[in-house]
Amino acid sequence: QIPSLQETYKSDFVIGTALNASQIEEKEPNAARLVPQQFGAITPENIMKAEVIHPEWNRYNFDLADKLVAYGQKHHLPINAHTLIWHSQLPPFMRSMKDADSVRKFFTDHITTIASRYDGKVYSWDVVNEALEEDGSLRKSIFLEKLGEDYIIDAFRLAQKAAPNTKLYYNDYNIEQPQKRAGAIALIKKLKAAGVRIDGVGIQGHWRAYNVPLRDIEQSIQEFSALGVEVMFTELDLGVLPNPWDGNSADVNQKAAYNAGMNPYAAGLPDSMQAKLTKGYEDLFRLFVKYSDQISRVTFWGVNDGQSWLNDWPIQGRTNYPLLFDRQFKPKPAFYKVIEVK
Ligand code: XIL
Numbered sequence: 001q002i003p004s005l006q007e008t009y010k011s012d013f014v015i016g017t018a019l020n021a022s023q024i025e026e027k028e029p030n031a032a033r034l035v036p037q038q039f040g041a042i043t044p045e046n047i048m049k050a051e052v053i054h055p056e057w058n059r060y061n062f063d064l065a066d067k068l069v070a071y072g073q074k075h076h077l078p079i080n081a082h083t084l085i086w087h088s089q090l091p092p093f094m095r096s097m098k099d100a101d102s103v104r105k106f107f108t109d110h111i112t113t114i115a116s117r118y119d120g121k122v123y124s125w126d127v128v129n130e131a132l133e134e135d136g137s138l139r140k141s142i143f144l145e146k147l148g149e150d151y152i153i154d155a156f157r158l159a160q161k162a163a164p165n166t167k168l169y170y171n172d173y174n175i176e177q178p179q180k181r182a183g184a185i186a187l188i189k190k191l192k193a194a195g196v197r198i199d200g201v202g203i204q205g206h207w208r209a210y211n212v213p214l215r216d217i218e219q220s221i222q223e224f225s226a227l228g229v230e231v232m233f234t235e236l237d238l239g240v241l242p243n244p245w246d247g248n249s250a251d252v253n254q255k256a257a258y259n260a261g262m263n264p265y266a267a268g269l270p271d272s273m274q275a276k277l278t279k280g281y282e283d284l285f286r287l288f289v290k291y292s293d294q295i296s297r298v299t300f301w302g303v304n305d306g307q308s309w310l311n312d313w314p315i316q317g318r319t320n321y322p323l324l325f326d327r328q329f330k331p332k333p334a335f336y337k338v339i340e341v342k
Pocket of ligand 1: 045046
């Protein structure tokens with residue numbers, strides 16, 4: 001029996017994972033065994049997104065979301081629901097909607113219906129996801145365009161009304177970066193000034209193993225917690241492959257391999273990169289432990305490398321190794337390091 005992440009860190013913060021349909025239906029024996037043993041909270045990776053739960057005008061499909069709730073109850077795993085308002089993974093009828101009244105109707109109905117149905121059944125909602133640009137301004141989206149810049153306040157207000165017993169969070173990536181962080185801080189202050197409840201902020205945490213922005217992360221923990229909201233890391237994974245837009249901080253060899261359109265680690269992860277992954281997680285968890293009073297949760301974006309979205313993003317069909325369990329569900333050196341750090 002391997003040590004448990006959740007048990008090891010239970011006095012510090014909750015450790016969660018993202019799950020998909022096959023896992024909550026317990027069709028994967030390895031995941032079925034590992035999830036309750038290793039994790040203390042779950043996030044639906046896709047099944048509560050609008051395109052799944054609200055596929056057509058006036059038609060919701062709660063099948064998978066209800067299964068998720070039942071799975072969580074069975075295993076005593078609180079659910080961090082994801083997500084009500086997001087520009088991506090919208091149902092097809094929404095993507096082309098032209099008229100503002102219809103967008104407003106979708107928006108109000110969507111939030112109210114889903115948030116009220118699961119109030120008392122989920123622990124929290126990412127009410128709004130990824131609403132900021134890199135420079136901290138509001139991100140261009142159908143919601144901003146048709147509803148105006150107060151749509152985020154409106155979303156939280158509707159969620160608060162529909163789900164009085166559910167924690168309400170703002171979630172985004174790169175909000176540890178100074179400019180975008182400033183935008184997130186301004187947004188949280190704006191919500192508070194409007195008298196709207198916001199309980200926490202989720203920093204997604206999709207970083208590169210060889211380039212974890214520790215100083216920015218530390219600064220963010222301090223600045224966000226000073227606002228009196230919960231701070232969480234909600235979608236943690238440390239990719240070993242660069243993104244095309246990674247600058248000179250990216251590993252030079254990796255960048256070259258990427259530009260050549262290659263998949264350099266298809267046959268396995270070399271020891272040197274395995275070591276970088278382990279070091280990345282070590283540094284990060286040392287920081288998390290240092291700020292455990294300010295951090296309420298750390299959720300991994302998937303159980304094991306085989307599940308990770310980073311095999312298909314930003315380009316499809318690569319072989320990435322961003323999580324603590326490998327494709328055979330075996331704990332990696334990074335797993336044992338994370339246990340050791342505590
Ligand atoms: C990703 C899922 O992991 C993929 O399976 C899906 O195809 C696309 O979305 N930020 C978020 C998450 O908030 O919802 C995204 O999840 C990853 C980036």
